[in-house]
Amino acid sequence: MEALIALSVGLLTACGIYLLLRGRTFPVVLGITLLSYAVNLFLFVMGRLSIGVPAILEPNRTDYADPLPQALVLTAIVIGFGMTAFVVVLALRARADLGNDHVDGREP
Amino acid sequence: MTDLGNHVVIAPILVPLLTGTLLVLLRGSATPLRRTISMLGIQLLLAASLWLLLQVANGDLLVYQLGSWAAPYGIVLVADRLSAAMVMVTSVLALFAMMHAIQGSDRRGRQYHVLFQFLLMGLNGAFLTGDLFNLFVFFEILLIASYGMLLHGGGAARSKAGLHYVVVNLVGSSLFLFAVGTLYGVLGTLNMADLALRVAALPPEEVGLVRAAALLLFVVFALKAALVPLHLWLPGAYSAAGPASVALFAIMTKVGGYSILRVYSLIFGAEAGPLANLVEPWLLVLGLLTIIVGTIGVLASRNLALLVAYLVVISSGSILTAFGLGSQAALSAGLYYSFQSALVTAALFMLTENVARTRGAFADQLRAGPMLPAANLLGGLFLVLALAVAGVPPLSGFIGKVLIIQASLDTPAIAWIMAIVLSTSLLTLMALARAGSTLFFKTDTNAGAATLPDTANLVPVAAVAVISLLYVVFASPIYSYTEAAAAQLLSPADYIEAVLDAETQASDETRLDSKTLIEGETTPDGMALPSHAGGH
Numbered sequence: 001m002e003a004l005i006a007l008s009v010g011l012l013t014a015c016g017i018y019l020l021l022r023g024r025t026f027p028v029v030l031g032i033t034l035l036s037y038a039v040n041l042f043l044f045v046m047g048r049l050s051i052g053v054p055a056i057l058e059p060n061r062t063d064y065a066d067p068l069p070q071a072l073v074l075t076a077i078v079i080g081f082g083m084t085a086f087v088v089v090l091a092l093r094a095r096a097d098l099g100n101d102h103v104d105g106r107e108p
Numbered sequence: 109m110t111d112l113g114n115h116v117v118i119a120p121i122l123v124p125l126l127t128g129t130l131l132v133l134l135r136g137s138a139t140p141l142r143r144t145i146s147m148l149g150i151q152l153l154l155a156a157s158l159w160l161l162l163q164v165a166n167g168d169l170l171v172y173q174l175g176s177w178a179a180p181y182g183i184v185l186v187a188d189r190l191s192a193a194m195v196m197v198t199s200v201l202a203l204f205a206m207m208h209a210i211q212g213s214d215r216r217g218r219q220y221h222v223l224f225q226f227l228l229m230g231l232n233g234a235f236l237t238g239d240l241f242n243l244f245v246f247f248e249i250l251l252i253a254s255y256g257m258l259l260h261g262g263g264a265a266r267s268k269a270g271l272h273y274v275v276v277n278l279v280g281s282s283l284f285l286f287a288v289g290t291l292y293g294v295l296g297t298l299n300m301a302d303l304a305l306r307v308a309a310l311p312p313e314e315v316g317l318v319r320a321a322a323l324l325l326f327v328v329f330a331l332k333a334a335l336v337p338l339h340l341w342l343p344g345a346y347s348a349a350g351p352a353s354v355a356l357f358a359i360m361t362k363v364g365g366y367s368i369l370r371v372y373s374l375i376f377g378a379e380a381g382p383l384a385n386l387v388e389p390w391l392l393v394l395g396l397l398t399i400i401v402g403t404i405g406v407l408a409s410r411n412l413a414l415l416v417a418y419l420v421v422i423s424s425g426s427i428l429t430a431f432g433l434g435s436q437a438a439l440s441a442g443l444y445y446s447f448q449s450a451l452v453t454a455a456l457f458m459l460t461e462n463v464a465r466t467r468g469a470f471a472d473q474l475r476a477g478p479m480l481p482a483a484n485l486l487g488g489l490f491l492v493l494a495l496a497v498a499g500v501p502p503l504s505g506f507i508g509k510v511l512i513i514q515a516s517l518d519t520p521a522i523a524w525i526m527a528i529v530l531s532t533s534l535l536t537l538m539a540l541a542r543a544g545s546t547l548f549f550k551t552d553t554n555a556g557a558a559t560l561p562d563t564a565n566l567v568p569v570a571a572v573a574v575i576s577l578l579y580v581v582f583a584s585p586i587y588s589y590t591e592a593a594a595a596q597l598l599s600p601a602d603y604i605e606a607v608l609d610a611e612t613q614a615s616d617e618t619r620l621d622s623k624t625l626i627e628g629e630t631t632p633d634g635m636a637l638p639s640h641a642g643g644h
Contacts, residue, residue: 020279025271032278039285046293069292072241076285079248083281086255087274093259094267103275105268 005045012038023108025091025101032087036080043073116163117172117187119156120195120232123149128225135219143210146221150202153228157192157199164192167592169606171238179238179608180302186238186607189593190443194235194366197447198359200575201454202228204568205355208458211565213352216261220352223260227253227356234363238607240291240298243367244284247332251277254360257353258345269348276331276341284328290321301607304375304600307383315382322376326368326387333364334424336398343405346417351461354413358454361424362446369431369439374600391432392521396528398425403532406539412463412472415543416456419497422536423449429525430512438515439594444587445508448579452496452504455572459489462569463547466561474543476550478558486561487548492573494540499533504579509533511587 012034019031047066055067091101098105127149131142164170164187172185187195206224214220230250237243255277259270292298294314295306310318327338334342342361346354368387376386402425405418423445430442460472463486470477480486496503509529516525579586596602 020275028275032275032282035279035282039282039289043285043289046289048293068298069289072289072292075241075245079245079281082252083248083274083278086252087271087278090255090259090267090271090274094271097262097264097267103271105264 001049002045005041005049009038009042009045012041023102023104025094025103028103029084029087029091033084036076036084040073040076040080043069043076045069113163114172116156116160117170117185117236118174120153120160120199121185121229121236123153123156124225124228124232127152128222128229131222131225132219135222139215142221143214146224147206147210149225150199150206150228153232154199154203157196160187161192161196163187164189165589167596169596169603171606171610173610179610180297180299183242184238184299184607184610185236186603187236188603189589189596190366190369191235193443193447193589193593194362195232197362197450198228198231198235201359201450202356204451204458204572205352205454207568207571208355208461208565209352211562213261213350213461216350216352217256217259219256220260223253223256224356226250227257229253231359231363235366238300240288240300240303240371242298244281244288247284247363248281250360250363251281254353254357257356258349260353261350265348266350269344273341273345280328280331283324287321287324287328290317290324294318294321299607300371300374301604304377304380304604305608307375307380310381310383312382319383319386322372322383322386325371326390329364329367329371330394331364332361333368333428334361334398334421335364335394335428336401336425339398339401339421339424342421343414343417346420346457347411347413351457354457355454358420358457359450361420362427362450365424365427365431365442365446368428369597373439373597374603377600378598379600385434388432388434391428393432395425395427395429395432396524398422399429399528399532401425403535403539406536409539409543410474412460412474412543412547413457415474415539416453416460419456419536420453422532423453423497426509426512426529429529430515433516433519433521435515435519436591436594436598438512439597440587440591441508441511441515443590443593444511444583445505447586447590448504448508448576449497451572452493452576455569456490456493456497459486459493459566459569462486462561462565463490466558467547468556468558470555474546476546476552476555478555479551480548480558482561483548485563485566487544489566489569489573490544490548492576493569494537494544496573496576498537498540500537502577502580504576507580507583 016031016035016038019027019034022028047069050065053063053065055065055070057064095101100107127145130145134142170187174183227250230246230253233246234243234250237246255270255274258273259266294317295303297303297306307318331338346357349357372387376383378384399422402418402421405421406415409415409418427442427446430438430445464472466480467477496505499505499509513526513529516522
């Protein structure tokens with residue numbers, strides 16, 4: 001399970017970085033999205049993987065899922081979502097202002 | 109709880125938040141009304157910052173527990189000498205930037221005042237927070253406001269620079285989260301004081317992982333502080349941004365510097381065991397390289413805005429060089445330098461706008477243009493600010509640089525620091541002299557006529573020039589303050605004790621109940637580790 005999650009985070013990060021380094025705005029936006037997925041998954045598993053345990057403290061239970069990473073990942077998702085929306089609009093604006101979708105504003 | 113004085117720590121965050129919210133609600137109203145509210149908000153913030161500064165000036169650490177949750181569980185705001193001074197500088201800078209903006213440049217976009225207030229909120233929050241994840245959140249607040257402010261006014265150049273700036277910072281934010289996640293996964297806490305304790309007691313098998321996370325965090329802060337080789341976003345973004353926005357951006361690189369200073373003196377400071385003084389050797393080398401690269405940029409700039417943007421890079425390099433030396437005198441010199449350089453570079457950005465407006469189509473390009481009718485006034489202000497930024501006596505940059513060199517006297521790096529700081533100062537002075545003579549003396553008779561500058565627009569620039577002089581006159585009290593701030597930074601034990609031993613302000617029974625419930629889960633040795641930490 002841990003290995004699978006670690007591989008997923010690694011694969012998402014690798015794809016994200018590859019796409020970030022592309023020359024057009026659309027792949028770059030996709031790259032940012034993949035990178036933020038990787039981050040969210042990574043943050044979430046920082047509370048360790050556990051199955052079937054509650055995220056709240058109960059008097060006669062000793063095991064519980066750490067709720068803090070869940071709160072952190074929620075914050076990160078909200079911020080990441082807002083930023084993605086912003087960068088999409090900005091990419092469209094740049095496309096309109098500059099006449100092409102290359103990140104440097106001119107065709108190579 | 110009834111004492112209002114307890115809440116002064118959160119005032120620099122709440123005042124811009126409430127002002128900004130009010131301005132969102134008033135978005136359809138007349139411009140003078142919004143300007144008045146925005147200005148009043150900043151004046152209130154200035155008063156709150158001054159109050160906070162006076163409260164911590166005697167060395168007290170003010171700890172504010174949000175929601176009255178005690179330290180490792182709740183989020184705390186901490187005001188010490190350093191953070192109060194940074195908040196104060198931000199407020200002063202905000203006042204001048206707003207004085208400049210309300211002369212007309214705030215009307216080029218719709219939500220300028222809202223973004224301005226939220227940027228202030230993010231800046232003050234980043235300076236005051238005592239929690240690593242909260243620092244991330246305040247970084248995001250200030251960044252998203254700065255994205256809007258960078259694009260304020262629109263245009264192709266801003267769209268292009270904005271896209272680069274936003275993408276670079278989004279990647280930076282991702283790295284921040286990776287670093288924070290790793291630190292939490294290993295150490296089980298995000299409170300900075302608690303992190304410091306855990307790092308000091310780190311078992312050897314975890315050292316590598318924590319070192320990786322700490323260096324990743326350093327990359328993020330170095331990106332914000334524009335340290336070589338992560339400075340490439342800055343010149344493009346700052347020279348493309350409108351003057352009303354960029355005046356406040358001058359403090360944003362200082363947030364990166366502040367975070368480096370805070371995290372690597374508190375968590376990875378001298379008492380961090382195997383991870384002690386983790387980034388200091390890096391800081392010194394990278395800081396000096398940043399000064400060199402910035403100077404090359406200054407020499408190569410073809411317009412004044414780009415030149416001033418590279419001056420920001422140089423000042424960032426100088427500050428981090430001083431921080432890299434690590435001694436109390438060096439930290440104190442770096443702080444002294446950073447307060448004045450934020451104000452002076454902001455004033456230069458505002459002056460650039462005034463010069464560009466009078467020169468018509470020539471804007472701020474460094475080539476012979478029309479004869480300026482008010483060359484004495486504009487040129488005089490440029491002279492004062494240029495001398496201050498290059499470090500010529502008797503202005504503020506001079507004392508800052510002397511202090512940095514003095515602090516390096518008995519270190520092995522003295523030869524490098526002296527050679528680089530002095531020669532780059534000379535080159536900067538040459539570049540500024542060339543720029544000034546091109547702008548104010550050289551005229552092209554075919555270039556048409558220049559317009560008169562609006563004198564009201566020059567008031568904030570002149571005010572900063574006067575402050576730069578006052579900064580020298582009052583160098584002794586300011587330096588003793590920064591020295592005390594540096595001493596406070598170098599004894600993190602006081603900070604840790606103040607944060608973790610702060611009396612919980614909760615009075616209601618339920619809060620205390622939930623607190624005892626959590627404490628019931630602590631491990632026998634008293635460390636409140638979440639159940640997984642250490643158990644893998």
